[in-house]
Amino acid sequence: MEAKNSLFMLLLLVIICNGNAQLYLSGGPKSNYTFPKDFLFGVSTAAAQIEGAWNEDGKSESIWDHLVHNNPNFVKDHSNADVAADSYHLYKRDVEMIRELGVDIYRFSVSWPRVLPTGFANEVNPLGIQYYRNLIDELVKYNITPMVTIYHWDLPQKLQDIGGWTNAHIVDYYTDYANVLFKNFADKVKYWITFNEPMQTCLEGYGGTYRAPALNRHGIAEYLCTHNLLKAHANVYHLFDKQYRPLYGGKIGMSLDSNWAEPKTNSTKDIEAARLYLTTHLGWYAHPVYSTEGNYPPELIKLVGQKSQKQNYSRSRLPEFTPSEVDFIRGTADFFGLNHYTTYLLSMADKEVGAIPSHANDVGIIRVQDPNWPSKSSSDWLKVVPFGFRRLLQYITKTYNNIPIIVTENGYADFSGVDDKARVSYYGHYLNALLHAIHVDKSNVHGYFAWSLMDNFEWDDGYVSRFGLYLVDFKSPNKTRTAKHSAKLYSSVVATRGLPADYDPADFTAFSSAPILVSTMLPLLALYRLL
Template sequence: MYSLLFYYAVLLSYGYAQSNLAGGGKSNYTFPKEFLFGVSTAAIQIEGAWNEDGKTENIWDHLVRTNPNFTKDGSTPDVAADSYHLYKRDAEMVHELGVDIYRFSISWPRILPNGLANKINPSGIQYYKNLINELEKYNITPMVTIYHWDLPQKLQDIGGWTNAHIVDYYTDYANVLFENFADKVKYWVTFNEPMQTCLEGYGNTYRAPALNRHGIAEYLCTHNLLKAHASVYHLFAQQYRPLYGGKIGMSLDSNWAEPKTNSSKDREAVERYLQTHLGWYAHPVYSEEGNYPPELIKLVDEKSRQQNYTRSRLPKFTEDEIAYIKGTADFFGLNHYTTYLLSMADGEVGDIPSHANDVGIVRVQDPNWPSMSSSSWLKVVPFGFRRLLKWITKTYKNVPIIVTENGYADYSGVNDKARVSYYCHYLNSLLHAIHEDHSNVQGYFAWSLMDNWEWDDGYVSRFGLYLVDFDSPNKTRTPKDSARLYSKVISTRALPEKYDPEDFTAFSSASTLFPTTLLLPLYRLLI
């Protein structure tokens, strides 16, 4: 009792008011008939066959060989779930779930072994044609992610995404995909989570190529990547959409942000975080003005002057480039998992220079937020999902949103009650966003179809609806309880009758579970 009262006292000292952790009561709403339900995967995480049939090394193949301790378990994606050989079973699983659409990525070095379009690998083309044909057999719509973090190492050797010529190389690669697959693929994603590529791969060491050239490389990478996105969008719109139809967009990752306290500075930190992280990539494409967010420009310009640089470390777009990039998406792809508490930093934060130092905010998570995830950052905060969707809808003028990733990580097992609970809570929040906030959400993809190689977590963290036995020669796939739950939601277009938005016991024992009615800043209740 004393710990519970203390918990409330601490939160009340921050000026918080009561609000439901679930983001709303149990919804009796249903998903619209035309709403798209899907599942997502990524080539490097499931395919394996890392050097078979003409495929060459990508930046992750290279990283795990030059730094064997990069992953928690010392593993590699060499075999992964062996989907290169088991794609028929994968398509069958998608069919078993009853989803409308399957999002998968294409491996650049499997298609273009040199990274360039002068040499096309016919075995790579045939593999993806086989997969698409298998999906077609089950009447499943394919959504193709053109780039999901697996740059050919041969291109990284000449600078990768910091080399301005990458815009042309990427456009040529995308053109090969359009030429071969646009007749059957009606949804395209240019980039998956570009912030992870640039900020964590070039500015830090958390993603390949782990360049760690913070303060410079993340901005160069982003600048070239946005130009590449726009180039491919215009290529598709001008040459392929008139022939085949289809839509093309980008998938951006974002957490939701709440102020750590009700102070004006912490409230300011929330908006700064959203504008300088999600907005870094969204504002040039989805805003009416185009260009980088004004606050990001101001912050980096000022820090660059203070640090005695002769020009801003944030490159400038020309007026023609701003116009060329603006509006280059048919939908807003969103990957979302969790929520953070934000505060304005009192002094310098992060490396100098770095994006973190430029932005000057500190993020933490409430240790009382529920989770038993294998990923320590994956706290279960469903209201954050709803609020993020509302923010995107308001900021980018009712843009069509497709949630291209949402899911929960555990260690293993088919009786995954925590994942079942996570999906129920987040889908409930989504229903409230659609019907009460009028967020223009047109689809939802669970991450992921199956357990896979999870980057620096290796095979420790499992996100799959299907369990994969990585020790078996056939990489046996078995549906989890969450697969059955998701399938039921899809078939009924509604949440299970027994779902209780106040029940978070799947993430903790009943005796230690903190109250499900959390205390949140007053000002957030007004948006």
Template sequence: MLFLFLLSSFVFKGNADTIGLNVSAGPKQNYTFPKDFLFGVSTAALQIEGAWDADGKGESIWDHLVHVQNPKFAKDGSTPDVAADSYHNYKRDAEMVHELGVNIYRFSISWPRIMPKGLKNDINQKGLEYYRNLLMELEKYNVTAMVVMYHWDLPQALQEMGGWTNENIVDYFADYAKVLYDNYADKVKYWVTFNEPMQVCLEGYGNTYRAPKLNQTGFADYLCTHNLLKAHAKAYHIYNTTYRPTYGGQVAISLDSNWAEPKTESASDREAAERYLQFHLGWYTHPIYSAEGNYPAEMIRIIDEKSRQQNFSQSRLPKFTPEEIEYIKGTGDFFGLNHYTTYYLTMADKQVGAVPSHANDCGIVRFQNPKWPSKSSSNWLRVVPVGFRRLLKWVSNEYNNVSILVTENGFADFSGVHDAERVSYYGHYLNALLHSMYEDKTNVKGYCAWSLMDNWEWDDGLTSRFGLFLVDFKSPNKTRTPKDSAKMYAKVIKSRSLPDNFDPTDFSAFSSSNVLLPSVLTVVTLLSLT
């Protein structure tokens, strides 16, 4: 049963005031980004590289999904087989990074391109050469590399051995990390072990929204997370012990989170919002960044009790040993944060103890206000910059003013170089970031826009565009053209300030009657309690 909330909608006229929440993060001030603030841009291997089986690359779980499991997975029937063909266009990609003037290019390395079967006995030299060439191009433009080791593309051969539910994968990932360190530590300053592990485990192992579509929620998602956190810690310690003394780089993890706004000011709704944050973000951050380590105490208590009620002999949430808690704790040199949008949270009307699932364990419902600006090609992406500011403050308060690098933030549309909505989105969210830094005193060190170019956007295929550069997917060379947002972002980076014409009360770029929901509508929720 899905818990649905009915609300009235109206055509958004550009006023930031909405029921219960003003989406604006605050008035424009004469705030500027510090000279040492890092600006960057991000991509992911599977979404841009193409060349899915070229030069010795092995099959990934996403290749297997779109070729074997479900060829109609993407809405437009497309696959990442070619995508933006960055495998053959990496020099142009590096030029685009240079044109933006960013400090950092965050890109991911494809595990099966380096180790086709995922194991160290078979290393693909052509794959190693590709990333070495890309790093050399970035070095030519004085761009610092931030490398993501794992952005969802597990070698299919490892998935057939259980993937992230097989505890041996901790050692397999450590071997992979060592290969990357051995080959690229001299050229990479920032390492990210995993990007958005919640999407990997909750959406891929617990549900069917991501590969490998295991659909074993309440079990596989917890096992996946348990092994993934241990793999992260092992990769961190390997670098810390062997490579940091020579190269002095940093290692962390990138975690995604929406902001959770209580539906009302009631104690129950405030508890629902906090529980959402702990069961989604805290699930991964608490073991690494908290003073005590381990999973959030309330998460442990609830899942242990529900497992008991469901007649399991032990909790469905695996337990770390005291030694593992200490081993994982502190394994983040910065806090990588991906953020896009905001949800309202309230407690579920009823909780069914007999049906194990992460959603049931959490016991909450999330939804969005249709009055929040949208006009995005991704129906979940509503524009609520104040949520970004509040999330940054929550992370800072929860984890002792940790050093934060925003590793993804961006807006999706359907196409075109004149992308007023994306320009507006970046203005509002960068304004929120400045308010967070100056008024809330958060320790934000950098910001990476998502994404450098249009890409293969998972189940949206090629229909949803996040890029600062337009990609002509029909052209032989996948021609890249800067959008208005690329020019705006470059000006922000150069001036270290928001555009002169930015108005924090103006959301008119998102005003369009044909993109809002009908007059009576269902508010988005992804948490089913059945």
């Protein structure tokens, strides 16, 4: 009898632990809080992913056009973005969808090669300017606030031919480009983002081969790219601040991508690995702009310098900012744009990591994901870990002096279909975590943008992965858009400023029929505190 009682108690404990694990994973119990009245709800897109019309009306070739046209095997389904969702011709339908959702603000990007086909400001394409003016006017007509991303990965190929972001003169070329946009649109655009996910641009596009231009110059090109990009960001911020803000008002920042870093175990080494990951990845771009001290994170400077010396380089592969450049870059943002999707487990490497030299090798940490974390996503990396979202928001608030945060991207990928239960569940869990972040943790979050308004060309995934709130029938002549169930959920949250009544924070069945087990040591310790 005693043995049976012990077994019963053990089973009961497993059931209780699993229930609490689900609540832990979701970021907390269901929140009865609501989003503030002035909280911004929006949706995001990018020109290269939705516009199509890749060579119409004077637009020149972008680095993504060049990459996929010359390397069709780069994309999973061998597709390209020549037509995509055809938003160049269907922008009025896009605005109609935004109105249906009831959101306050629409974040879209401008295509540099559409506005400046040569890459330089000596030739401004009037048809490109007119397209964006039409889109902005259509938004303003319905009281939807435009948020413009100046650069979302589609550099003119003509500039890439002369070095792209590794050419120091790109700072001036980019400033000239931004000035053209400010001159034409600053009277109606009140939110600007200089760069979307610069780490993807530099680390994956110049250091690696995951993004255009896929240079594969590890350990060199990503650092040169970053150095020029941060200077360009600061240049444009100061241009806006001095010449356009006094006339029209408005705010300007940048959108950085970051996963949350959870230690793989509760060991001192793994805790240090998680901290180091945030410092040398998110901090690589955030520290120069948002920290009190400015400059690259001291640990990144030290690590790259030491590795460079061991590899017999005459100087660090990480370029140095002068003291005046540090001052010029520091504080050049009115808000912290955050793109977040998932969480990783971090540990210290016990041997050389990746290519030598490379940023990964310089830092020397390993990231993995817990196989028990739920996901049925079409993107293998997109595990559903809402507690990581909450923790990251708290980390940014504490680390970067309570800077206002706008979540400029958050979303979920599936394979297609209107009945997108997994995406509905994802948004429920992440918005629940966001409410806890705002009201319990006092994270300074001012806005949230769902990625994405509609299905699009998802870079190397082509049209296999779908992130949209609206289904796009890419085979139809009119690229028919249809609201998914997730669009209805999001519009409900926007209208009520709260979660739906039937949301269950312990329900992860949309992702997996198997029990949700949290198998890492730190989550188990947190569960222990809950019990």
